[in-house]
Amino acid sequence: MQKIRTAVFPVAGLGTRFLPATKASPKEMLPVVDKPLIQYAVEEALDAGIEQMIFITSSSKRAIEDHFDRNTELENELRSRGKFEMLDMIRHLVPDGVSCIYIRQPEALGLGHAVLCAQPAVGNEPFAVILADDLIDGGEQSCLGQMVDVYAKHEAGVLAVEKVERAETSKYGIVSPKPMYERVSGLTGIVEKPAPDKAPSELAVVGRYILNPDIFEHLQTIPKGAGGEIQLTDAIAEQIKHDSTVLAYEFNGKRFDCGSKLGYLKATTEFALQHPNLREAFHSYLEALCKGKFCK
Ligand code: G1P
Numbered sequence: 001m002q003k004i005r006t007a008v009f010p011v012a013g014l015g016t017r018f019l020p021a022t023k024a025s026p027k028e029m030l031p032v033v034d035k036p037l038i039q040y041a042v043e044e045a046l047d048a049g050i051e052q053m054i055f056i057t058s059s060s061k062r063a064i065e066d067h068f069d070r071n072t073e074l075e076n077e078l079r080s081r082g083k084f085e086m087l088d089m090i091r092h093l094v095p096d097g098v099s100c101i102y103i104r105q106p107e108a109l110g111l112g113h114a115v116l117c118a119q120p121a122v123g124n125e126p127f128a129v130i131l132a133d134d135l136i137d138g139g140e141q142s143c144l145g146q147m148v149d150v151y152a153k154h155e156a157g158v159l160a161v162e163k164v165e166r167a168e169t170s171k172y173g174i175v176s177p178k179p180m181y182e183r184v185s186g187l188t189g190i191v192e193k194p195a196p197d198k199a200p201s202e203l204a205v206v207g208r209y210i211l212n213p214d215i216f217e218h219l220q221t222i223p224k225g226a227g228g229e230i231q232l233t234d235a236i237a238e239q240i241k242h243d244s245t246v247l248a249y250e251f252n253g254k255r256f257d258c259g260s261k262l263g264y265l266k267a268t269t270e271f272a273l274q275h276p277n278l279r280e281a282f283h284s285y286l287e288a289l290c291k292g293k294f295c296k
Pocket of ligand 1: 174
């Protein structure tokens, strides 16, 4: 089996839903408690054994490169103040031996186009795609780690899916599943953002993919799809038509849609409640708050 060595992080999007917060800083740098969303995504990739991180960026995303780069001024300052734990933390956001590659997406032509921009760096091997907007708390094993295990069994593409309300299907890629065993289904089709009455199921793709490299051939040839963009979903549909096996995996864990304000607030609350230094004080605060004037 080919190891999944590479993860692609499409981070070129504008993040208009969080304006004005995202006017001058990338939405992927929004913090949940004390870490930016993109760092959670990178940590998930590291947990799954990824060694090469490819960020598909745009001109307004310099802060992401800076975040994973050395900051010698800050390092010197922390050293001179004796803050060695903090120094070690900021120096090893990405461990030694793991490489970060940044590729500019020249135009906002959609998720499929962003993934196609990664082709020269990915080469002819299977790879992962992580959308940092979808923050997933996998519990004992990260969502991508679980998916790598499924890939190891089948060597087929693996998409993370979860059940959504039928009214919500028009926000997601929706799969036509053929159940195989617990949590795993074969895909007979997939469609991007169908209206509720047209959706083939209520199983929605969330922002984690393991893809075989034949995806690139299809990304090169498919026409623009939903929203006038090159859709990754449409290229996956082509893979299925061309007999490439793709599986849907109902992951273990909880997803937070941090592309929406409500999802972001839920993530912040639940991660704060798990944070060793905050848990107790934040819990007491929430309890008091709920008994007070904000309680209906
Ligand atoms: C993208 C994909 C969609 C997927 C979703 C998951 O949509 O195109 O198929 O279900 O991510 O978050 P976006 O949220 O970028 O519109």
